[in-house]
Amino acid sequence: VNVVQDNDAALPDTLPGGQVSSATRLRGSGEYSLQLTSGLYRLQHVKVTRGLLTPRNPTLRDCLGDRSALVVLSPAVHRLYGRHIERYFGAPGVSPAVEFMVLDRTESSKTLDGVLEVCRRAASAGLRRTSPIVAIGGGVCCDICGLAAALHHRGVPHIKVPTTLVGLVDAGIGIKNAVNYGGRKSAIGSFHPPEYSLLDIDFLASLPRRHLVNGLAEIVKMAIVSDADLFGLLSTDAVALVESGFHQPAAAATQLIWQSVAGMLSELAQNPFENADFRRKVDFGHTFSPYFEVTSGYSILHGEAVAMDIALSAEIAGSRGLLAADDLDRILSLIQDLGLSLAWPRTSIDALWASLAGIMDHRNGDLHLVVPTSIGGCEYLGIEALSLELLRECTFRLHRRGTDRFWTSAHGLSDSVGV
Ligand SMILES: NC(=O)c1ccc[n+]([C@@H]2O[C@H](COP(=O)([O-])OP(=O)(O)OC[C@H]3O[C@@H](n4cnc5c(N)ncnc54)[C@H](O)[C@@H]3O)[C@@H](O)[C@H]2O)c1
Ligand SMILES: [Zn+2]
Numbered sequence: 001v002n003v004v005q006d007n008d009a010a011l012p013d014t015l016p017g018g019q020v021s022s023a024t025r026l027r028g029s030g031e032y033s034l035q036l037t038s039g040l041y042r043l044q045h046v047k048v049t050r051g052l053l054t055p056r057n058p059t060l061r062d063c064l065g066d067r068s069a070l071v072v073l074s075p076a077v078h079r080l081y082g083r084h085i086e087r088y089f090g091a092p093g094v095s096p097a098v099e100f101m102v103l104d105r106t107e108s109s110k111t112l113d114g115v116l117e118v119c120r121r122a123a124s125a126g127l128r129r130t131s132p133i134v135a136i137g138g139g140v141c142c143d144i145c146g147l148a149a150a151l152h153h154r155g156v157p158h159i160k161v162p163t164t165l166v167g168l169v170d171a172g173i174g175i176k177n178a179v180n181y182g183g184r185k186s187a188i189g190s191f192h193p194p195e196y197s198l199l200d201i202d203f204l205a206s207l208p209r210r211h212l213v214n215g216l217a218e219i220v221k222m223a224i225v226s227d228a229d230l231f232g233l234l235s236t237d238a239v240a241l242v243e244s245g246f247h248q249p250a251a252a253a254t255q256l257i258w259q260s261v262a263g264m265l266s267e268l269a270q271n272p273f274e275n276a277d278f279r280r281k282v283d284f285g286h287t288f289s290p291y292f293e294v295t296s297g298y299s300i301l302h303g304e305a306v307a308m309d310i311a312l313s314a315e316i317a318g319s320r321g322l323l324a325a326d327d328l329d330r331i332l333s334l335i336q337d338l339g340l341s342l343a344w345p346r347t348s349i350d351a352l353w354a355s356l357a358g359i360m361d362h363r364n365g366d367l368h369l370v371v372p373t374s375i376g377g378c379e380y381l382g383i384e385a386l387s388l389e390l391l392r393e394c395t396f397r398l399h400r401r402g403t404d405r406f407w408t409s410a411h412g413l414s415d416s417v418g419v
Contacts, residue, residue, distance in 0.1 A: 045063075048199045049199070049200050052202070055091040059198060061093055063159055064134075064159075067130055068099075070101065070122050071100050072144075074102075074138055074140065081163075107302070118145055118152075128153075128156075130157065133157075138163060139162070145158055149192060162197070163203040164215060166218055168257055169215060169257060170218045172199065175268070184290070201253060204253075207246070214303035219260040235334055268282065278364045283368065284313065285370075291352050296346075307341065307342075311331070315332075316371055317373065319390065319393065320381075349392045352391060
């Protein structure tokens, strides 16, 4: 930076150093105002592969190069894939300086403590500035590791290897990382893009049915707001995919996931740091859902809550004449056919309404509620378009359509949720 003395000399038009983009002298005083331009250009690679953990697959090896790394596994991944992981990293050509940790955190313990746990391990492993934290697990593991990577040394690279359906189509490809805080869902976090997202649908073979269905809700979200073809694919093949553990029909399994990933990435790319606009299609299903997740003590899974939010938002669109009755019916039928619920019997409409204040803070003062206007289209509603009474009526209609099937079925929720 060129230091300009407080005298009558004119400020130079350009200053050396590149980063200071302008300088002005405040009139009549000895003070200057400098403007600093800074920007971080980040490239995120999303790689699609199969058999990621087989030693002959070079993908992960190539991503690491000769860097040391901290590999973080969720307990289920450790139990199911620990031997494969050991074999993979023991194979010749893989960086020898890889440390491991098992992160025993669930949705209800997705907190800053978990982030600090990873930071402590990164420090004790001597993880350097260019060495990545590699998360191999579901959305909880990816979120915690992403935030730890943003904090360790004020930022080290991270690699996401999502092993759940929610992870593959959402948490593992986004650049946001957040943990729950102060009774709020994903309340604190960072924008810290992963260096690599490595997507392998083979992990879904071991995923319990409830978590498959849970992940489908995020695909339903993308389909309704931006991709009518994807909605068609879900309607014809999703039930069979769940029944077969995401094996059959094989072509539909890959098509469904990659079409959803491509749709998600193209939406995210338009406003990655959410500073261009607070109206985001991918917020569909994420306005009322935090209420369901938090109030149920996280016994309702993320995707299950998203599905109930989608149903309520669609019902609101229908009641305001924005969505045709047959499209509303197709949306609600798909949710039910997948084995997801339309509404939570324990909903307190007053509390649901009150929860919107926090969402509005997050969206800079308005609700920007995403509602479908067709299969494949949407628009945004401000808070003035809603009322407590409207929420009550719409929730009532969803209950009347039938939610008992879900809450009394084998979701393991019937003891925590009144029917
Ligand atoms: N950052 C983002 O952009 C973003 C986007 C969507 C969701 N999320 C977050 O993701 C979380 C939900 O993620 P989730 O649904 O993956 O939950 P999760 O991480 O809790 O995983 C679900 C369960 O499946 C187990 N598991 C993981 N992989 C497995 C496998 N291959 N086989 C068998 N079991 C396996 C896990 O150990 C866990 O018990 C929420 O906290 C949500 O807020 C974040
Ligand atoms: Zn989500």
